[in-house]
Amino acid sequence: MNTTRHSLRRRSTALIAAAGIAVTLAGCAASGADGGTSDDGPTMRPVADAVALLPEGMQQGGTLRVAIPTNEPPTQFYREGTQDMTGINPDIARLIAGALGLDLDIEVTTFDTIIPGMSAGRYDLTVSSMTPTEERMEQLDFVDYVQMGSALAVPVGNPQGIGFDTLCGKRIAVLKGSYQLTVNVPDLQAACEEAGADPLDLLQFQDTRQAISALLSDRADVVYADSPILGYAVKQDPDLEVGDENDFAPVAVGIPRESGTLDAVAAALEAIVASPEYAELLADYGLESMAITDARVNVPQG
Known part of the structure; x- marks a missing residue:
């Protein structure tokens, strides 16, 4: 260097x-x-x-x-x-x-x-x-x-009380080809099916900015993505907050x-x-x- x-x-x-x-x-x-x-x-x-x-x-x-x-x-x-x-x-x-x-x-x-x-x-x-x-x-x-790790981004105050245990039936914005979509989502879907709950409603985007835009325009309930990216996003927008994190x-x-x-x-x-x-x-x-x-x-x- x-x-x-x-x-x-x-x-x-x-x-x-x-x-x-x-x-x-x-x-x-x-x-x-x-x-x-x-x-x-x-x-x-x-x-x-x-x-x-x-x-x-x-x-x-x-x-x-x-x-x-x-x-x-x-x-x-x-x-x-x-x-x-x-x-x-x-x-x-x-x-x-x-x-x-x-x-x-x-x-x-x-x-x-x-x-x-x-x-x-x-x-x-x-x-x-x-x-x-x-x-x-x-x-x-x-x-x-x-x-x-991975994290959930939600509207500030988390009005729907969304966490990893309450994702069934929610509109979830994810990145195409991401670890969250290809590895974690199938497990979450299986848990919803086992519980007899509604499946995840998946919305796939090319990048996290598009996913966050969907959240802020009420086209999605939550964004599921890499925690550093979501952590940066909430610093730029007071209408967002990071909720649950996992998979570090x-x-x-x-x-x-x-x-x-x-x-x-x-x-x-x-x-x-x-x-x-x-x-x-x-x-x-x-x-x-x-x-x-x-x-x-x-x-x-x-």
Whole structure:
């Protein structure tokens, strides 16, 4: 990482204002038609042990194509007035690219298109708060990088008294392809059926902003999504509050199987989670509780 660490301290202000941050990179640039081109953000110096594990053709340099979901503060969002991505996920991608001695190409896409895009060879990895599950492991390898939970967002005061035990029959806004939809919702539906209650009325959206808009316009009763995103949303809107939370567990970087880069990425992340750059990155977003100490490989959740 470069030596201008003091400038990273400004990121907490940028998170609230979504303003630009001027941080000089050393050895890593972000580019791409969807992610913009930027020299802003943290990085690390190459980690020799990780670089040595890259396929031979990548050890002398190259570009790491990373899929990042659409605008979802604080995990990923555009700097004000630009198409440059910042947030926890883009910054973790910058650390990975720096540790591997590679340039970074951030490609912004919707969450539900990431795995198909990786299977088609469009991306080298994804940093998208993706929960490693047995089903996803049929196509991807995973290396843990932070931990987070799921939460319910409701209108302020929670007038319907909505919690995880009162979701049956409610209009629930979820993200397409999300862990909440693919893993948790089937269990919740089964519980409603067993209780003889009405099923969940599911409303699926491409991003959490759309889901929150549905909640605020009374088209949904509750939003079920990642807790950091909902926590950020309620800070921006006094008409929302976060209710119940659950499933605090690691999320992981996804890598196409047979790509030949798993060992290198795992070694890079082992160095990253032990580094001061990682601790400072999370602290600057006020999310120290998301830190992990072990970048585990292919440990399924759910």
